[in-house]
Amino acid sequence: MKKILGTAAAMLLSLGAFAQNEISYTVSFPNAIHHEAEVSMLIPNVPAGTLTVRMSRSSPGRYATHEFGKNVYSLKAFDGSGKELALNQSAGDVYEIPNHGKSVKITYTIFGNWIDGTYAGFDETHAHMNIPATFAFPIGMDNRARLVKFNYSEKQNWKVATQLKPMGNDTYYAANLQYFMDSPTEIANYKTASWQVKNTDGKMQTIHLVSHSNDDQKTVDNYAVMLKKMVGEHLAVWGEFPNYDYGNYYFLHDVYPDNAGDGMEHRNSTIIVQRTPKIDGYESNLLGTFSHEYFHSWNVERLRPKTLEPFNFTHSNMSNELWLAEGFTQYYGALLLTRAGFKTVENAAQTFNGLVNAVLNSPGVKNYSPIQASRYAVFADAGVAIDQTNKGNIFLSYYTYGAATALALDLRLRADFKLTLDDYMRALWKAYGKPEIAYTVPDLEKTLGVLTKNPSFAADFFKRYIYGIEKSDYAKLLLNAGFVLRKANPGKAYTGLMRLSFENGKATLPQSTGGTPVYQAGLDVGDVLLTVDGVEIKDQASLTKVTEAHKPGDVVDVTYTYRGEAKSTKLTFAENPALEIVSIEKTGGSLTKDMQTFRDSWLNTQVKLK
Ligand SMILES: [Zn+2]
Structure with a gap:
């Protein structure tokens, strides 16, 4: 392409x-x-x-x-x-x-x-x-x-x-x-708002918001003002706009409750379909998809993996690089909304919390690398299947896995090299994105080595965290910015049964996640849970109650039916593994000047005011 x-x-x-x-x-x-x-x-x-x-x-x-x-x-x-x-x-x-x-x-x-x-x-x-x-x-x-x-x-x-x-x-x-x-x-009979942007070479280009929604012109105009601010933070990361073909970029926005909904990036446009009644009243909730898709106009549309070139219309391309193409885009999509002031530092911490919990606690990352997660996209990305897969145990989305990797690399570059992930993205842009040379994973490693002037760091990082299945020390990395990563429910018992599905009063297991107490007890998807420690499980609250009455290590009897047959097993409660990220101020600790500076240069606006 x-x-x-x-x-x-x-x-x-x-x-x-x-x-x-x-x-x-x-x-x-x-x-x-x-x-x-x-x-x-x-x-x-x-x-x-x-x-x-x-x-x-x-x-x-x-x-x-x-x-x-x-x-x-x-x-x-x-x-x-x-x-x-x-x-x-x-x-x-x-x-x-x-x-x-x-x-x-x-x-x-x-x-x-x-x-x-x-x-x-x-x-x-x-x-x-x-x-x-x-x-x-x-x-x-x-x-x-x-x-x-x-x-x-x-x-x-x-x-x-x-x-x-x-x-x-x-x-x-x-x-x-x-x-x-x-x-x-x-x-459609849509409404538009547009604005001009000047590139570093002086060339003017136009960005258009095209909204097919039940909003008035004023709402669309105001939304374009918000997008303009968001776009400014994107530009600050990359240093320049891509050269859009014919000088135009389009946000093609369709908003209606019956829509299916998603966002899809293209070379000079994105389709963003959302399911709210209008834009009006939902402005900041809708921004995440805009931010993600717009980042793609650099990352994936021009800074493009070799495996996606040319795009195969008879069978999906197999790609090793979606942890960067999608995952790093996911990381920046959220981060840039905080930098633009549309999300708070607390919102950012919650987003990072989701990433870190997923990457440290999901069974799908224990044996599989970000590259392997990328390769599973051919099945995971709304692939055609009606049968059950073991996705929950062998896969973590390359969006999440990649975004968590971006978080770790950003913090690592800041802490150890006085560099940032923005510097890395710009280096990749110069080497591969702007000249539109499709890249490979070794190219990504090489650029990290050149940027840090430390090829052995780059080799080690890729070996452990990209080709390998090691996980970064997030607690140590986050503390640099004055965020504490700690157990959310220390000492609390846990079964691994997050949510049961109740049909006709029957508590059915929707999943059995590897490594959890229920998995180890031999319970599986579709089993009907009858009692835990003698307590009848008739709703989610009854399971919560019996769990809260125990501590990690306690062993209880569980009765259930398997293909209609009554069975029993023993379940050993574990400690709840959920983590939380809390700003150090909220833990009673003190935010040092270094932490504050680190946090500000990471999460505050990077748009230089003239
Ligand atoms: Zn994407």
Whole structure:
């Protein structure tokens, strides 16, 4: 995606070179009320031999396979004179046209009623299109340019928002398949607010907030002011803006309670779908996704793992680097909201607390490294599965694992090298991001060695915490900033049964987490808990009560049913392993001047006021 695009010269060249070869789509929405769109695709200069057309099975920004072919039907092929051609559906999402002339037109109906960053949705208020979920493409023509025309004249006040290049007359251009697939498009009666930013080279670019929501213009304008402040903190980390293609970056925002919801990054835009009634009243709650996705316009869109290049539309790419691509983005997404003043230092401590608890207490990290967690993304990222997996015991999200790694590295660089993770991100940006050279894990290690002037530190850090499964000394690291990491419930008994699901008064185990007392007692998912220490478990409170009546090390009888059969076992209470991060002031300790300075330079604004 990165190599072919970019400069205006390359665009002109490709336009000239492929002017006869462009694949042209038209899309219309005559049955939007029932969530259908009609797509036609004209392919000129079709080479001799069977023409194969397919739907994608993956989407930029997602790491698992999705079956977009399931919502395509009534697919037909025609030759240049309009005569219908015979076709063979050789797989669910693959169509072969063995005999054809010079040009082929494909038409089909696409259904979409899932509003998020991955799928498509059509109704009377909008056409919300993730491109891989909407557009079929011919095999072997990835370098051909695409033109897409949207027909929506019957819809009141609809307008198009997309990172695609506008060509006039509701027609948009992409230089090749990779860019096209990366360019989600929203057509709606949305509201916009935009502002200009000046890059270090003096070039002006425009950032747009496009909101399809039930808010008034004033709310959207005010939200753009908040985003502008957030963007300032992002710029302070990286030192410069990316060069957005055509000089624009778009936040494509869709807010409605029935939405599916998520955020998806793209090269010059992001789709952010949220489930509140409006923006108004929820402004700061909605910011986290904005901050995360915007960070991606550097980290992943340009500072990009080699394993994601080129993006494979028939099967998800396997990546070793999502702990950095997603995890470091997750860390900064939250941190920069604190720096921008939208979240408090207490909020930041709570976020770090979640990360540290997960990375020190989840069974999924005991035997698996951040790299291995990244590789599991092909299954974890909304992959297609209805059967049970052992995810809870063998996996911790690369978002969480990576963010906890970013936290440790940031504190380590600050404490031991008088450097920061911002310095590291800028070094990676200079070496790989700005020149758009896809990186590998050894490249990341090398850059850390150069930055710290200590390659053996970098080698050791990667060996232990990236390739390996060791965990950093978070208590020691956090104390530098005057935060105390300690047991949240010292001396309190614990079963490992966080929450039971109650159906018809039956207490059913929703999970059995490795290493916990219930796991060791032989209890498993689906078992029905009857009594603990003679007490009938009829609700969560009865389990809490019996747990609180014991101390770690106590052994009690448990009765339960396993596949309908009554059984009993012994359970040994452990000490509650939950941790908490508390500012040292709140523990009765004193915040030293060094701690205060460390904390401020980490969590306070980095925007230099002129
Ligand atoms: Zn992300």
